[in-house]
Amino acid sequence: MRPRVICLMMTSPDGSLHPSRWTKSPDGSRADWSALYEQLHKSHNGKAWMVGRVTMAEISKAEAHPPSGPFDVRRPHHFAKPDAASFAIALDPSAKLHFSGDALYGDHVVVLLGSDVPDSHLAELAADGVSYVVSQTSEMDTGAMLDLLGRELSIDTILLEGGANVNGRLMAAGLVDELSFVVAPALEGKRDSDRIIEFGDEGLAGKAELSLISCDPLGHGAVHLRYAVQKPSE
Numbered sequence: 001m002r003p004r005v006i007c008l009m010m011t012s013p014d015g016s017l018h019p020s021r022w023t024k025s026p027d028g029s030r031a032d033w034s035a036l037y038e039q040l041h042k043s044h045n046g047k048a049w050m051v052g053r054v055t056m057a058e059i060s061k062a063e064a065h066p067p068s069g070p071f072d073v074r075r076p077h078h079f080a081k082p083d084a085a086s087f088a089i090a091l092d093p094s095a096k097l098h099f100s101g102d103a104l105y106g107d108h109v110v111v112l113l114g115s116d117v118p119d120s121h122l123a124e125l126a127a128d129g130v131s132y133v134v135s136q137t138s139e140m141d142t143g144a145m146l147d148l149l150g151r152e153l154s155i156d157t158i159l160l161e162g163g164a165n166v167n168g169r170l171m172a173a174g175l176v177d178e179l180s181f182v183v184a185p186a187l188e189g190k191r192d193s194d195r196i197i198e199f200g201d202e203g204l205a206g207k208a209e210l211s212l213i214s215c216d217p218l219g220h221g222a223v224h225l226r227y228a229v230q231k232p233s234e
């Protein structure tokens with residue numbers, strides 16, 4: 001079964017993706033709001049978190065280090081640690097990410113890759129102990145790949161943690177079930193700046209509907225906003 005996807009983000013009321021550009025507040029600091037975000041991450045007790053390629057490249061800074069061939073690699077998937085307690089998932093259609101081990105923050109790494117990923121890259125990931133899934137369609141079918149992760153790794157909930165691109169693409173594909181935002185008392189306000197959810201020139205009108213679940217104060221001037229995401233009614 002496809003895991004439930006909760007998009008968990010920290011943002012400002014103007015939807016900014018970049019806390020480093022925010023105004024200050026007498027109510028709290030960026031460190032306070034980040035700590036609240038981390039608490040929420042933990043409280044979800046999710047077995048997996050997932051980010052886009054750009055965000056993962058800020059976390060895993062390893063360089064390419066393919067082993068020498070010939071390569072004997074498994075397709076379309078290789079699960080190095082199917083019984084891991086928790087997973088860190090990255091969407092990397094063009095095989096740009098590299099890792100220096102099989103875990104990040106203690107969570108086993110799983111990479112979702114495009115169909116034309118070379119064998120040398122799969123061999124590198126396998127040698128690092130990293131799990132992967134190769135798309136079976138030329139356009140990555142993220143829904144089918146998440147189904148597979150649900151089945152093979154018993155993942156029932158995934159925290160989708162940005163950035164804007166992956167959030168927008170999964171929203172547009174109808175793969176996000178809930179939005180869960182820490183909204184901090186700060187503003188960015190820059191023209192054309194990045195927001196926490198983006199879907200190109202098309203935008204998301206007609207692709208999803210939000211319904212309020214709850215809005216709770218968290219302290220330090222921040223609120224926790226939760227919305228259920230539904231398919232648009234006819």
Ligand SMILES: NC(=O)c1ccc[n+]([C@@H]2O[C@H](COP(=O)([O-])OP(=O)(O)OC[C@H]3O[C@@H](n4cnc5c(N)ncnc54)[C@H](OP(=O)(O)O)[C@@H]3O)[C@@H](O)[C@H]2O)c1
Binds near residue numbers: 009018052169
């Ligand atoms: N405020 C917060 O809480 C927060 C949280 C996380 C990240 N961030 C910030 O967000 C910024 C990065 O965000 P971003 O929007 O530029 O990038 P991103 O969403 O992290 O990554 C986007 C990339 O992921 C791949 N991708 C995503 N969805 C895909 C899909 N459905 N199918 C195939 N490939 C997919 C593509 O890789 P390719 O380009 O290789 O095709 C795409 O360009 C960073 O500055 C980070 O610090 C902020």
